[in-house]
Amino acid sequence: MRVMAVIFLVVGLASNAWSLDAEQWFLNGNRLSSEGSFEEAAKAYQKSIDQNPLAPVAYYNLGIAYKNLRQLDKAAKSLEKAVELAPTNLDIRLTLGNVYNMQERWKDAIGQLNIVVHRQQNDAQAHGNLGWAYYNYKDGPPFKQMVILNLSKAVELFEQQNQLKAAESTRKILEEAKLKFGYQAATP
Numbered sequence: 001m002r003v004m005a006v007i008f009l010v011v012g013l014a015s016n017a018w019s020l021d022a023e024q025w026f027l028n029g030n031r032l033s034s035e036g037s038f039e040e041a042a043k044a045y046q047k048s049i050d051q052n053p054l055a056p057v058a059y060y061n062l063g064i065a066y067k068n069l070r071q072l073d074k075a076a077k078s079l080e081k082a083v084e085l086a087p088t089n090l091d092i093r094l095t096l097g098n099v100y101n102m103q104e105r106w107k108d109a110i111g112q113l114n115i116v117v118h119r120q121q122n123d124a125q126a127h128g129n130l131g132w133a134y135y136n137y138k139d140g141p142p143f144k145q146m147v148i149l150n151l152s153k154a155v156e157l158f159e160q161q162n163q164l165k166a167a168e169s170t171r172k173i174l175e176e177a178k179l180k181f182g183y184q185a186a187t188p
Contacts, residue, residue, distance in 0.1 A: 022051035026058050033061065038068040040109055056086035060095070067099055083112075090116050094126050109133035117150070123155030128170045129171045135177055144181040151177060 012036065029044035045062035063078035077156060079096040097112035113130035116123055131150030134143040151174040158167035178184050 001004070019069075022048045022055070023053065026055070026061070028062055029058075031064070033068075038065045041065045042069065054085060056082045056089065056092065059085065060089075061094050063092075063095060063099070067102075068097070072099055072103050074106075078105065084137075085098055090120050090123075094123065097126070098129055101129055101136075104136065106133045106137040107139060110137060111169045122157055124154050124161060124163065124166065126150070127152035127157060128166070131170075131177075132173065135173070142181070144177075144183075147181070148174070149182060 006073045025044050025048035029041045029048060031043035032038070032044055042062055042065040045058050045065060048058045049062065052058065059078045059082035063082060066072070066075035066078060066158045076096065076099050078101060079092060082089070082092045083096060093112045094116045097116065100106075100109035100112060108153045110130065110133045113126050113133060116126040117130055120126065127150045131147050131154060134146045134150065137143060151170055155167050155174060158164070158170060
């Protein structure tokens with residue numbers, strides 16, 4: 001009986017060390033990301049995931065590291081796993097939608113970003129990225145009104161949040177879309 005207690009104690013301590021190691025790798029990844037060392041951060045996040053494969057935030061941060069490295073297929077895969085583990089996390093869905101836009105996977109981007117804008121209606125970035133995805137989507141009829149609606153909402157929200165560069169950049173795309181779709185002549 002005493003041998004069993006010692007085995008349980010050793011196994012218990014090992015599993016606690018295992019969890020702490022996963023957390024340490026995760027925190028190391030965060031530090032490396034904040035320093036701009038995304039390649040090393042990705043390695044640290046992967047080691048954290050290897051030890052704790054059910055932590056959506058580790059997959060999320062790994063996806064962001066890969067996004068910063070422009071390794072978009074790896075970023076999408078990591079973010080898809082994070083969504084699988086935490087389907088209600090809108091930050092993960094927004095980032096995944098942005099990666100899909102970067103990959104020109106317009107339909108997939110629309111799917112993720114629609115969820116975000118319907119649950120978090122004042123997210124300027126989500127509206128802007130959704131408008132961009134609709135603008136570029138070519139596998140069906142053009143979503144003219146959805147492009148204009150989302151880009152207009154993004155400009156409005158960016159201005160309210162005093163993100164003037166983002167507002168101006170989005171406004172340029174909005175004017176281009178209006179011209180393309182015949183809504184009005186572009187303003188100078």
